[in-house]
Amino acid sequence: MTSASESRATLVEDMLLDAGCQQDTDLRDALLSLGTLSALPTPAPTGALAALIAAGGPAAVERHVPSVPAEEPADGPAGGEPDVQRDDELARRRRRHRxxxxxxxxxxxxxxxxxxxxxxxxxxxxxxxxxxxxEWVPWSTPAAGPLAAGPLAAGPGYRAPTAAPDAELSVAGPPAPDGAANPAHLGSPLLQDPAGAVQPENEHAGMPACAAPEDHGDGNGAEECPPAAFGAGSQGNGAGRSKEKPEAEGAQAEPRDAESKGGPAASRTAPAGEAADGGGKAPGPAAKAPAPDQAGSPAPGQGGRPKQASASK
Amino acid sequence: MSGTAAFSLVYKTYASRVLGYLTARGVEDPEAAMQEVFLSVLPRLHSVQGGESGLRTFIFSVAHARMVDDHRRQRRTPARLPFEPELDQREETSAEKEALLRISPHEVLALLDGLPRDQRDVLSLRLVGGLTVEQTAETMEKSAGSVKQLQRRALLKLRELAAVKEYLAP
Incomplete structure (x- = not known):
């Protein structure tokens, strides 16, 4: 015990000398008191340690305490081995949930x-x-643009013209056997055959009739559409059935169309460009759009197509 | 020397130091940890090289690893009971008994609380374990120079602590 205390005092002096604090008595006492922890009374070995010391070897301990050698590999001199075992446990846990x-x-x-x-x-x-x-929109007349949009939009201005030509056709004259059903198709030109069998009705009858209310269409388009369809329908039927005699019947139909509309465009047999100018001026700015369609309509069998209208000049 | 005698001699020689080191380092159950250290050391005595110095280094290396494991476990379970000096029935018969009577073990441990972990390790291994600088460096897996630097900084820090003077005041 004395040798231990002397060696501890020597060790404390060396440490104080290294730190340059050899004159600090308080620090020396603190270090000496800290060193007294090494002289704590040793408890007697118990349990597995007592069995190990009594057996004198690990082989005997294995017989007494089989669980102790299993833990020993983790207690090597290197301090990192417990970490390795902990990593193995974590890896095993990860593999279990993989x-x-x-x-x-x-x-x-x-x-x-x-x-x-x-x-x-x-x-x-x-x-x-x-x-x-x-895809079918380009087959119709230029006025069919609003018509093509009519069925899609399901607006009121679209269905109004379809009723008007029917009424007009029944009054104006005897319908052709093959043209009886044609006015019904006027309102839906997109569903007609684009090959040209019913094309005249599409061109001049259906398009201006519905184009006017569509363009003016502020909710009262249904009121304005029937007059437009009246003349167009009568003219269309005549022109559509008589492609071989276009001029006379077309000229007869045009005054009626002009009277019914009250517009100057249809009263002329002038080219479409002039009619467009006259028709555009009369109703005002709101009616400028339908005017070319009306101008294109007097040309029998050609309708509102720009190319055919120019050919009729 | 039989196995039983060798084991008993090693245990009597180093048990108190190992127990003091584990106590100074704040292990939750120092006695149980000390017994686990010897349960790991004694079966490997035949593989220890380096004589008495090698055996001391080996024992305190195992004790240091146990202390690190205990600290990690304490971090996972932070609730622990405080040390109660009045329940400590251990007695000292040496000359250091007077110092312990004046400075209780709780206060001695409190001296180390103001130090960083590495500095506490160095002081505990050197003062309680009785290791040299080289043995301490091998135990802590550091260089001798870093151990010396840690020891010097620890002493300077202890001197600066006002608590030290309060404890040592008569």
Missing amino acids: PTALGLVLVAGMGLGVGGVAASSTPSGISATEHVLE
């Missing part, structure tokens, strides 16, 4: 894929109908 995590990832991926496909696919019927309607 199948579950993989399964969850697979299920989530499949769900996202199926959901993405379902969200990206659109109903085919609606898009096909729209596609066909868009």
